Amino acid sequence: xxxxxxxxxxxxxxxxxxxxxxxxxxxxxxxxxxxxxxxxxxxxxxxxxxxxxxxxxxxxxxxxxxxxxxxxxxxxxxxxxxxxxxxxxxxxxxxxxxxxxxxxxxxxxxxxxxxxxxxxxxxxxxxxxxxxxxxxxxxxxxxxxxxxxxxxxxxxxxxxxxxxxxxxxxxxxxxxxxxxxxxxxxxxxxxxxxxxxxxxxxxxxxxxxxxxxxxxxxxxxxxxxxxxxxxxxxxxxxxxxxxxxxxxxxxxxxxxxxxxxxxxxxxxxxxxxxxxxxxxxxxxxxxxxxxxxxxxxxxxxxxxxxxxxxxxxxxxxxxxxxxxxxxxxxxxxxxxxxxxxxxxxxxxxxxxxxxxxxxxxxxxxxxxxxxxxxxxxxxxxxxxxxxxxxxxxxxxxxxxxxxxxxxxxxxxxxxxxxxxxxxxxxxxxxxxxxxxxxxxxxxxxxxxxxxxxxxxxxxxxxxxxxxxxxxxxxxxxxxxxxxxxxxxxxxxxxxxxxxxxxxxxxxxxxxxxxxxxxxxxxxxxxxxxxxxxxxxxxxxxxxxxxxxxxxxxxxxxx
Numbered sequence: 001x002x003x004x005x006x007x008x009x010x011x012x013x014x015x016x017x018x019x020x021x022x023x024x025x026x027x028x029x030x031x032x033x034x035x036x037x038x039x040x041x042x043x044x045x046x047x048x049x050x051x052x053x054x055x056x057x058x059x060x061x062x063x064x065x066x067x068x069x070x071x072x073x074x075x076x077x078x079x080x081x082x083x084x085x086x087x088x089x090x091x092x093x094x095x096x097x098x099x100x101x102x103x104x105x106x107x108x109x110x111x112x113x114x115x116x117x118x119x120x121x122x123x124x125x126x127x128x129x130x131x132x133x134x135x136x137x138x139x140x141x142x143x144x145x146x147x148x149x150x151x152x153x154x155x156x157x158x159x160x161x162x163x164x165x166x167x168x169x170x171x172x173x174x175x176x177x178x179x180x181x182x183x184x185x186x187x188x189x190x191x192x193x194x195x196x197x198x199x200x201x202x203x204x205x206x207x208x209x210x211x212x213x214x215x216x217x218x219x220x221x222x223x224x225x226x227x228x229x230x231x232x233x234x235x236x237x238x239x240x241x242x243x244x245x246x247x248x249x250x251x252x253x254x255x256x257x258x259x260x261x262x263x264x265x266x267x268x269x270x271x272x273x274x275x276x277x278x279x280x281x282x283x284x285x286x287x288x289x290x291x292x293x294x295x296x297x298x299x300x301x302x303x304x305x306x307x308x309x310x311x312x313x314x315x316x317x318x319x320x321x322x323x324x325x326x327x328x329x330x331x332x333x334x335x336x337x338x339x340x341x342x343x344x345x346x347x348x349x350x351x352x353x354x355x356x357x358x359x360x361x362x363x364x365x366x367x368x369x370x371x372x373x374x375x376x377x378x379x380x381x382x383x384x385x386x387x388x389x390x391x392x393x394x395x396x397x398x399x400x401x402x403x404x405x406x407x408x409x410x411x412x413x414x415x416x417x418x419x420x421x422x423x424x425x426x427x428x429x430x431x432x433x434x435x436x437x438x439x440x441x442x443x444x445x446x447x448x449x450x451x452x453x454x455x456x457x458x459x460x461x462x463x464x465x466x467x468x469x470x471x472x473x474x475x476x477x478x479x480x481x482x483x484x485x486x487x488x489x490x491x492x493x494x495x496x497x498x499x500x501x502x503x504x505x506x507x508x509x510x511x512x513x514x515x516x517x518x519x520x521x522x523x524x525x526x527x528x529x530x531x532x533x534x535x536x537x538x539x540x541x542x543x544x545x546x547x548x549x550x551x552x553x554x555x556x557x558x
Contacts, residue, residue, distance in 0.1 A: 010319035012051075012260055016059065016228060024254065025227040029061030032226050033087070033094075034217065036068045037079040037201075039274040040289040040296040041086045043310070043331070044232075044265040050314040051262070052230055053092040064224055065094035068101045070216045072200040080201070082289070086297040090307050101216045102202045104223055108211045109163070111219055111249045112174060112193055116155045120248050121192065122148055123158040124175050131173070134180075135188055142180040142188040162195055165208045169195050176215075178244060186241050190214060218242040219249065221257040229257045232264040233323055263320040268328045268485035269477040270295045276491055285495055286478070292532075292543050293478040293499050303475065304520060304530030304545030306342075309335035325485055328477070332546045339520055339528040339545065344372045347382065347415060347460040348508040348523040348542075350472055352389035354435035354464065357420060359442075360386040365465070368416040368445075380511050384417055387464035389507050394459045395436060397425060404457035406436070412457040415524060419444035419455055460524045467507035470540040473532065474501040508540065520545070 009017070019025055031052040035041060041049075056063035065087060069075050087094070101108075115121035124131065124147045136142035150158075162172055174193035182188055192215035197208050218241075221229045229242070239259045246256045264272075271277065272295055280286050280294070289296050292303035300310065313334040317326055347370075365385050372378035390406070399407035406412045411421045424437035443449040476499045479487055488494050512521065512531075519531045527547040535541045 011321060012055070012228075012230065012262060012319055013058070015258075015260055016055065019227070019258070020059075027225070028227070029056060029059035030064070030225055030227045031056050031061065031230060032064040032066050032221065032224065034066045034068050034220070035083050036071070036074075036213070037076065037083060038071065038074040039079060039278060040082050040298055042272045042274075042277065042297065043267065043270070043295045043300065044272045045086075046090060046297055046310050047265045047314045047317065048230070048232070049087055049090055049092060050311055051319060055228070055230070061227075062097060063092075063094060064097040064099055064226070066099040066101065066220060066224065068213060068217060068220070069200070069202065070101050070210050070213055071196070072198040072210065073196060075201055077201050082298060086301075089297070089301060090310065099220075099224060100202060101211070101220050102200060104216070104220055105203060105207055105211075107223060108216055108219055109209075112159070112211070112215075113156070114249055115176065115192075116159060116174075117152055118248070119152060120177050121174055122150050122155050122177050123162070124148070124173050124189075124191075125171070126173075128170065131175075131191065135185060136180070138185070142185075144180050145175070145189070148177065148180075148189070159193075162193070162209050163207075165197070167195055169197055171195060174209075176241075176245070176248075178241075184237060184240055186214070186238050187244070190241060214238055214241055215245065218245050218257065218259070222246055222251045226257045229259040231259055231261050233261045233321075234264070235259065236261045261321075263323045265317065266323060266325050267295065267331065268325060269479050269481050269487075270328060271479060271487055271491050279492070280478075280495075283492075285492070292473070292475050302533065302543065304339075304528065304543055305331075305335050306338050306520075309338040312338065327485065329550075333550055336528065336546050336548075336550055339522065341375060343520040343522045343528055344378070345370075345374075345522045345524055346509050346512060347462055348470070348472075348506060348521075348526060348529070349389045349391055349460070349462050349467070350503050350506045350523075350526065351392040352505065352507050353392045353395055353433065355388045355390055355420070355461070356435055356437050357386050357388070357440050358423070358437050359439045362386055365463075370416045382416060382509050382511070383463045383466040385463045385465045388414075388461045389464055389467065390436075390459055390461050395422070395433070397433070405459055406438075406457070411455045412459050413444070413455050415458055415460045417445060417461070418442070419450070419453065462507045462509050466510045468510055468513050468540060470506045470508050470542055472503040472506040472529070472542045472544070474503065474544050475499060476501075506542075508542075512540065513537075515540070522548075 033049050033052045053063045124145050126145055134143040173191045175189045176192050178187045180188045192212050193209050196210050242259045290298035290302045313331045367381035368384050370380050370382045394405040396403050396407050406422050408422050413419050418440040420438040420440045422436050422438050426435045428434045478499045480494045480496050515531050517531050517533050521529050523529050528545040529542040532541040532543050
């Protein structure tokens, strides 16, 4: 398994160390990653995955994958499958420890009965709106439900009838009986079971009552023998309820799970709310959950982010107690660093401008030796012909003094090839440039008499005869932010309408003709690109992963 955590310890590791030193959890560290299968995982989940699996790895323990599938209205097998694929892709294995909260529906029902019989739970006929109104505020205590003091016998009868399906959705709920005057609102008789006549993706129509997340989660942890339940910071106020439930149903205080909270991942130019991500998908702002502009793991994968880059990013972010906003440039730096070390280099022209080398023999073709990677080595041959294409931006008719690319009467070196000089600019009737007519220095190639002649610019190119036409998708941030990098409340108003530019006539060198989905390249002088799943042998499609400019490394160095 790859390295996941920083070598320096964080506060969670310190807590675990203390537990182990005090003899708690003699069977070792046992964590879990507990997603709800109601959407696709996003980059914030990646941090939780790396943390939970990483802690298990560091302490020689175990990490379960458990689906908290307690809401059949929103859950789907599609999400279950995608979550498994994402966790595997990130490099982690749960071995034979994949569980579902629905595995425990029978036991959870028994725990609820136990609470009723102990006078610690009651059936409430109040509506959701009435319960919300009785809950109180941060400064005002809640009000007791008129059904709070029902007898154990009446509560058992009603709860049994709820299970049998005698009541409609929302008619009744089961609430824990704790303290309506508690300063913690989560302890003011929270709902622990509700009625939902909906088909569950695993249990079908066996149940019509389902446990709430706050009820199922701690009890599922305890059933599985979890030692440390690592949650994000929004669950800190839920910890008293977590502990209360474990104690109320009789789990031993010395061995039951401990909940520890850490700061969730917040990125600039990014929304990670499942509700908001679903809205982007369902309202057509993106093409799907795996749209390369989405912060979902499947979207990042399709964009061209690598598992190693995401793990490195999670290490770099670290584990904190307080929420903060992380610059998305850090994530881009991590993938840029990984691809710099691993992606082969090729030449690609995104916006072609034709060049005719007038003194190069017609019909002649030679093959230039090109290095695949500056660190890993390897070579390939690139065809060179009389007619080439260069980038439009690499030529300027009226160039400023410090423009060191091609200009009238100016010289540049073609990467891996010759020095050429622009002799003539040929234009269309509308004044646009149709082609450049250039001459080359035949002795300027590597090994030639003038190979060491100095010119200030080097540009990339492709052979007009041999280049492969490709579609290139240039992605920008989907969400525009304010000057602080924060997403406004009306996030849909901040959607960047120019977040995707598609180039249909890009040209790439022929060495990539039969390349497969997921293959990464550095397009020289352009950035890092990956072959998209839409590619076919007849129609190559590349996604820009990230450009070459590294603002994060520059800021960090500064």
